[in-house]
Amino acid sequence: MDTINSGDTAWLLVSSALVLMMTPALAFFYGGMVRKKNVLSTLNLSFIMMALISIQWLLYGYSLAFGTDHGGLIGGLDFLGLAGVGAEPNPDYAATVPHLAFAAFQMMFAIITPALITGAFVERVRFRTFLVFSLLWATLVYDPVCHWVWGNGGILRRLGALDFAGGTVVHILAGFSALAFAMVIGPRVGFGKYPFEPANIPYAVLGAGLLWMGWFGFNGGSALAANGLAVHALVTTNTAAAAAGLVWMFLSWRDNKPSVLGIVTGAVVGLVAVTPAAGFVTPLAALLIGGLAAPISYYAIKFIKGRKLLDESLDVFACHGLGGLWGALATGLFATLAVNSAGANGLFYGNPRQFLIQLVAAAASAAFAFCLTFVIAKVLNATMGLRVTEKEEAVGLDISEHAERAYA
Amino acid sequence: MDTINSGDTAWLLVSSALVLMMTPALAFFYGGMVRKKNVLSTLNLSFIMMALISIQWLLYGYSLAFGTDHGGLIGGLDFLGLAGVGAEPNPDYAATVPHLAFAAFQMMFAIITPALITGAFVERVRFRTFLVFSLLWATLVYDPVCHWVWGNGGILRRLGALDFAGGTVVHILAGFSALAFAMVIGPRVGFGKYPFEPANIPYAVLGAGLLWMGWFGFNGGSALAANGLAVHALVTTNTAAAAAGLVWMFLSWRDNKPSVLGIVTGAVVGLVAVTPAAGFVTPLAALLIGGLAAPISYYAIKFIKGRKLLDESLDVFACHGLGGLWGALATGLFATLAVNSAGANGLFYGNPRQFLIQLVAAAASAAFAFCLTFVIAKVLNATMGLRVTEKEEAVGLDISEHAERAYA
Amino acid sequence: MDTINSGDTAWLLVSSALVLMMTPALAFFYGGMVRKKNVLSTLNLSFIMMALISIQWLLYGYSLAFGTDHGGLIGGLDFLGLAGVGAEPNPDYAATVPHLAFAAFQMMFAIITPALITGAFVERVRFRTFLVFSLLWATLVYDPVCHWVWGNGGILRRLGALDFAGGTVVHILAGFSALAFAMVIGPRVGFGKYPFEPANIPYAVLGAGLLWMGWFGFNGGSALAANGLAVHALVTTNTAAAAAGLVWMFLSWRDNKPSVLGIVTGAVVGLVAVTPAAGFVTPLAALLIGGLAAPISYYAIKFIKGRKLLDESLDVFACHGLGGLWGALATGLFATLAVNSAGANGLFYGNPRQFLIQLVAAAASAAFAFCLTFVIAKVLNATMGLRVTEKEEAVGLDISEHAERAYA
Amino acid sequence: MTKKIEAIIREEKLNDVKDALREIGIVGMNVFEIRGHGRQGGITLTGRTGTYQVDLLPKVQLNIVLSDHNVEKTVETIRRAAMTGQEGDGIIFIYPVEDVIRIRTGERGREALMYEGDIDTRRPG
Amino acid sequence: MTKKIEAIIREEKLNDVKDALREIGIVGMNVFEIRGHGRQGGITLTGRTGTYQVDLLPKVQLNIVLSDHNVEKTVETIRRAAMTGQEGDGIIFIYPVEDVIRIRTGERGREALMYEGDIDTRRPG
Amino acid sequence: MTKKIEAIIREEKLNDVKDALREIGIVGMNVFEIRGHGRQGGITLTGRTGTYQVDLLPKVQLNIVLSDHNVEKTVETIRRAAMTGQEGDGIIFIYPVEDVIRIRTGERGREALMYEGDIDTRRPG
Numbered sequence A, B, C: 001m002d003t004i005n006s007g008d009t010a011w012l013l014v015s016s017a018l019v020l021m022m023t024p025a026l027a028f029f030y031g032g033m034v035r036k037k038n039v040l041s042t043l044n045l046s047f048i049m050m051a052l053i054s055i056q057w058l059l060y061g062y063s064l065a066f067g068t069d070h071g072g073l074i075g076g077l078d079f080l081g082l083a084g085v086g087a088e089p090n091p092d093y094a095a096t097v098p099h100l101a102f103a104a105f106q107m108m109f110a111i112i113t114p115a116l117i118t119g120a121f122v123e124r125v126r127f128r129t130f131l132v133f134s135l136l137w138a139t140l141v142y143d144p145v146c147h148w149v150w151g152n153g154g155i156l157r158r159l160g161a162l163d164f165a166g167g168t169v170v171h172i173l174a175g176f177s178a179l180a181f182a183m184v185i186g187p188r189v190g191f192g193k194y195p196f197e198p199a200n201i202p203y204a205v206l207g208a209g210l211l212w213m214g215w216f217g218f219n220g221g222s223a224l225a226a227n228g229l230a231v232h233a234l235v236t237t238n239t240a241a242a243a244a245g246l247v248w249m250f251l252s253w254r255d256n257k258p259s260v261l262g263i264v265t266g267a268v269v270g271l272v273a274v275t276p277a278a279g280f281v282t283p284l285a286a287l288l289i290g291g292l293a294a295p296i297s298y299y300a301i302k303f304i305k306g307r308k309l310l311d312e313s314l315d316v317f318a319c320h321g322l323g324g325l326w327g328a329l330a331t332g333l334f335a336t337l338a339v340n341s342a343g344a345n346g347l348f349y350g351n352p353r354q355f356l357i358q359l360v361a362a363a364a365s366a367a368f369a370f371c372l373t374f375v376i377a378k379v380l381n382a383t384m385g386l387r388v389t390e391k392e393e394a395v396g397l398d399i400s401e402h403a404e405r406a407y408a
Numbered sequence D, E, F: 001m002t003k004k005i006e007a008i009i010r011e012e013k014l015n016d017v018k019d020a021l022r023e024i025g026i027v028g029m030n031v032f033e034i035r036g037h038g039r040q041g042g043i044t045l046t047g048r049t050g051t052y053q054v055d056l057l058p059k060v061q062l063n064i065v066l067s068d069h070n071v072e073k074t075v076e077t078i079r080r081a082a083m084t085g086q087e088g089d090g091i092i093f094i095y096p097v098e099d100v101i102r103i104r105t106g107e108r109g110r111e112a113l114m115y116e117g118d119i120d121t122r123r124p125g
């Protein structure tokens, strides 16, 4: 019989708290980058996910993601309402902590992922439609892919895809869904014509600071135990954030001055990129992963925004989609059994197959997320309407959607 | 001999840190809701409790609450200056962690409770008098009732009253004391005449986000171990917050638009309501407890403020008093031995007696807190004066009480 | 063979996260005290340390500080790139957690220390030069002294100097380096002529609240285990913060009104002072240490700023230099084997020698930091220039160094 | 003829002044925050340690454009509502206005300054 | 002669108005945020529970000092760009200006109001 | 006669200008933050990636109501203190004022504009 380890449980409890906190942190990271008239609305788009998805996850989300496997594609309904998910460990997922702790920890990931997407449609989304979208998205996109990658029997798990803490499940899904949604909803009025100056960069710094901290729970907690692997993940996480923050600083410096918003963005991008790799690669590899994530996202934003191709407003695709993709692939390059014997070797350690697996898993998830989100958004647009009216957009969503003002 | 479990200790250390953080979080939750001229003053009313009560607790507060019982009413002086409270566990309270860890964890509750009350008298209280009040209140109201409910030999504990993490000790006390204080100090100038627009709703969102996180330590830590019960409490806590946030959103939507301030308030109310129940009820019961807490507080505020009955400024009575009361009673309804064998069954599990016990315990605590606070406030009003002058109130407490401005 | 304790590891992981968070917390603590035009720049001076020093530490910093001893003065290069620092415990430092956890925890100290210094030169430092300075300082000042005090074989460690959590390594170094740097860079334009009103005191409150919480990891984590000593350190830490916050309140009250900025500053000063003592003294001694730290720093600031002797802008020397010095000496007074058998008795427990040792260790570190920083700053001033131009300073560093505005 | 009244008053008196103006039927107005200096020299604030002086004090400026014949009554009303008798009560300036154009309707001059239930609809003439 | 235009407009119309003014060659201007009250009475906001009324609404004030002969065209341009047809569109005031001095150059009067490529360099006269 | 000076200056020059005005005995004034556009076209800011242009720059507007005969000296003083010689130094406007009423005392006109130790108490005439 498996017994509960109190140290591991303590760490998973804390990690759950840390990842929960990442959602308000993200709220501020995003809220600082929109225009003043949409600050509250943007904060709320993230915050409300804590309310909405907590309940979805409790009622059926966890079951869809981690219930008994059906064809590798989806979990069964055995854990509806968290039935049977209690103090006993579930060795399929985490042998030394209560099964419920694993479910709670995973819940925080399910919450933040749709919150990440909101960066694509801030400043113009209709709140009502957004609520429906998020519920659908969590159910139709997140829960299945989460099962594929992490569920016992999930196809990508069986394939051997490595995703330590959600590079695919969280970031690729969020990023490619953001891309699809942004294409459907269209640009903000004035996009490319007027500068959209960030209303409050200190909010973004606060958010990034708390995200950095929270990510220790995100990646470190994904070891599911307070052991050497958790520590290792914490270090790789920190290293990639640092490297990407520094590199982004130099990139913006080359273009003009070292941007503070750029530095904190870089740090977040580094955190994104190292997420799938954190428990599989060495700290020095993490340095490279983070350091290379920065130019990828940086130049992607420049390209997309510079050419006015698409108003994916807070660069969710460029930062999370591409950062997550790069991380997933980099895991296929840098992973080594020396770090984690439960992992695999990557290309650079003589195992090109792993790279291929990573590529397939990432591509499948990205394509699935993109297509399904595109369809959901299209349908919702046709039925409920994705956007507020032009006048409401001009006035700002704080007033038009919430009848509130951020500041008196 | 009991031995220290490092995992349990780690969790209690972290929980102490999380609950400590709830006081600055509360400062921002409250500080965002007052007018701009009182932001700093309001932040400080909470913050200073960390300084004042820490010392009170160290010197004699802990001893009064948890010292050797005297007639079920108060603890003795054996733990003055935390004498004898050290690395050895005290099996009366927590068998697997240092006694001092229990004392430290409890300290954080003693700090935040008077901070909660401050919502009743912000924007007009005289700081000097407030300091004296807080010290008296901690000593005469908090410490005794804490002993009744949680102290070894306390009358309500002996009665079998269940209060997992402070629905009675923290929230009923704070709420009913706030009611009494608000009645004595009287409304703010202009109450019911001018709208008091919240100065900074993002502060309230930040505060609520951190409170939500901190509550995992508040309720989860109350298991006093990193075990299945702690995990369970974390999940019920999260669920109630989510449900109440969502319900409050719909209530405000029905009245006008989905209010962001309402959503975060709802989440906090859900957290309040689940506090006494967190380790005794199922997650689905927590869903109900949170979901019903929202309309209780919502309509209470509407009634009290709508009729201008009382300026309990930040709705401490409606949110904490009634939320805590509902939670205490709900514990008597939904508690089940299936969740916690050290608990009891509630009415819905065939034990109507528990409901009665909860009712008696809650009523006694509420009445005691209300009456004593009323007397203390009356006496202080007559001697030191509870309020600043009308002119000082008009200018704002930041300038008049602290000679500082929040923003240059 | 030593085995890993999961509870201890969990606590060290959490402590690392808490101390990491202290750097953004410090960013806000400092950022709130400068003028509006320098808020972003000031936030960034701290934030960027997370990026820069993380990499320095990973590559060679940890090795210099904790590698194989060379003459008691510096560590060897055995841990370059964290080579060999993995899941196995290193009993020289922490016997029950992965060696890498110790390295990660220590990294957070290496990050925040140069961030503390930034308070000395905010609002006028050239960012480029600052980056170079920080790297040099970390390498030439921090890493060696860290080795002296905590490194296996370090001279001050061998001497028997007690520094529980960095009173010397962190605060004396930061404070005396700040003094030297402030002397070299010179005062801000208008210093002593115009009032420099703090732009955003709520930021300082937020920062202080999070610092207080984080310090539980700073000092509590320095027990390197989730045991009675960690709990003890948490309590002494909290007590000193509380005492110093209260005393500072009364001091500013005597001079005019109880200052909120003063209260939070006091709390931080208390935290500084108790840092070296946290695991060696009783809670009541911590009360005294904190209570006396407040007037020391308070009157030091009054003296330095009142006489316009020096523009050490955010009082790093007065708060951290003198607070750390007082704490180091107080440890020599109040330390008792009754609290920590691995410590020593201080003067008041019959061991005057310990006081002497503390004095020598503190003085040596202070002198080393002061002199070396002075030289580094002089050299950088002559080569790269420490300051922005007068016009850039007038415009503000947010625009002139980063071409960004905190608020749109 | 049309005039503009600029009244610089204490922040905390804004509600009283608005109420008093509503009572006499002054509808159109706008306000914003300024910092000023006059006979009231400055204010002493608490710093981290000790105190410091700030010489620009927060005030509110209230602008009202109105017809000539309402100026005196309005000025008196503002004065009465804004006065505390202590230094720093503020000051009122009166300026000539050449024209007024209402954006929505294109009305000009006096017409543009008419509001439902305002001072001029209340009394004869 | 020189005039000052004070246009009080909706915040969300500022970009449109600025664009329209640029098109006709109005260069010098400044703006700040005010809160005002006029025919548009107020706005209903959501509180924690239910709603409450706020009677001062955020607007933007746009100030332009310019030559007499450009006033009408400018006023028309602002009106067209700022109008939505709903209450709260705002109002424009015109004041006499006695003198203008450019700080950097010391230029006075009309000269001080000339900008590269502005309205007066565009058309004859 | 009474005039109003509106000086739009760089934020960072406010202290210098205030000092210079104090020296010549100008006491009453108020300031607020505006954003403006003139010969100085705009500013390049750094974004997340690359740069973008902002065309309204933060400035400070300083308002002084004073007697006719002090206008020239005051304007000169402001100019000298506010000038850097680079684009964006700002501009000064002078307006006629019809009346001044001090709220606290009810003083009117010139009397209302007298301050202890001000420019008019310093020199003969």
Ligand SMILES: Nc1ncnc2c1ncn2[C@@H]1O[C@H](COP(=O)(O)OP(=O)(O)O)[C@@H](O)[C@H]1O
Pocket: D008, D035, D036, D037, D038, D039, D040, D041, D057, D059, D086, D087, D088, D089, D090, D091, F027, F028, F029, F030, F063, F064, F065, F066, F102, F103, F104, F105, F113
């Ligand atoms: N000459 C002036 N020009 C512009 N503003 C002035 C002038 N005199 C006073 N003010 C404004 O009026 C405010 C109140 O003036 P003050 O002289 O302090 O009032 P009181 O006469 O009640 O003492 C000042 O803060 C300033 O904003």
Ligand SMILES: Nc1ncnc2c1ncn2[C@@H]1O[C@H](COP(=O)(O)OP(=O)(O)O)[C@@H](O)[C@H]1O
Pocket: D027, D028, D029, D030, D063, D064, D065, D066, D102, D103, D104, D105, D113, E008, E035, E036, E037, E038, E039, E040, E041, E057, E059, E086, E087, E088, E089, E090, E091
């Ligand atoms: N008489 C006035 N004096 C000063 N400001 C005014 C006056 N009338 C209107 N305003 C300003 O103009 C804004 C818009 O006026 P309003 O009457 O609501 O516009 P509309 O005619 O489109 O309904 C007001 O919010 C206020 O700021």
Ligand SMILES: Nc1ncnc2c1ncn2[C@@H]1O[C@H](COP(=O)(O)OP(=O)(O)O)[C@@H](O)[C@H]1O
Pocket: E027, E028, E029, E030, E063, E064, E065, E066, E102, E103, E104, E105, E113, F008, F035, F036, F037, F038, F039, F040, F041, F057, F059, F086, F087, F088, F089, F090, F091
């Ligand atoms: N015609 C104008 N009307 C209103 N404000 C103006 C006008 N011209 C300039 N300003 C204000 O003056 C500020 C400085 O003007 P600018 O022409 O840039 O100065 P400089 O002549 O030194 O280049 C502008 O930002 C704007 O606020």
